[in-house]
Amino acid sequence: MKVGFGCDHVAVELKNILMEHLKERGYECVDYGTDDPNVKTNYPEKGLAVAEAIKRGEVDKGVLICGTGIGISLAANKVPGIRAAVCSEPYSAKLTVEHNNANIIAMGARVVGSELAKMIVDAFFDAQFQGGRHAMRVDMITDIERKYGYADK
Ligand code: RB5
Numbered sequence: 001m002k003v004g005f006g007c008d009h010v011a012v013e014l015k016n017i018l019m020e021h022l023k024e025r026g027y028e029c030v031d032y033g034t035d036d037p038n039v040k041t042n043y044p045e046k047g048l049a050v051a052e053a054i055k056r057g058e059v060d061k062g063v064l065i066c067g068t069g070i071g072i073s074l075a076a077n078k079v080p081g082i083r084a085a086v087c088s089e090p091y092s093a094k095l096t097v098e099h100n101n102a103n104i105i106a107m108g109a110r111v112v113g114s115e116l117a118k119m120i121v122d123a124f125f126d127a128q129f130q131g132g133r134h135a136m137r138v139d140m141i142t143d144i145e146r147k148y149g150y151a152d153k
Pocket of ligand 1: 008010043066067068069070071072
């Protein structure tokens, strides 16, 4: 699986730690930046970059990190078909794949430490979407996109 990474200036160190962690686990990681903690980068740019990489099929899933994980996930979630979930513990990271078919995990570098963040990404990437009744509910999310004229399908 190919995983796209994006972060703002406050989350560069955690992004690098998580990329190394997932590479060690055999994932192919693509870095959409930023790489410089000393130059301010606006989180919507990186949320959009990773979301669009998923849409283009360049990567399968994404990891987004900013200070809280919130701003960067809000930006990514504006892209149709993107379901980015902010998680601060592994249980939610597992369930957001199993139930919500999330394709991006978002975290806050000012919220979680690096060891907890590794457990969160492991829970996210080890989980499988369960389909069934959950698929119908995820389809309802797509229906909302369609209602407002920005769904793909
Ligand atoms: C940057 O200071 C901060 O606003 C950003 O990293 C993020 O927390 C926004 O949601």
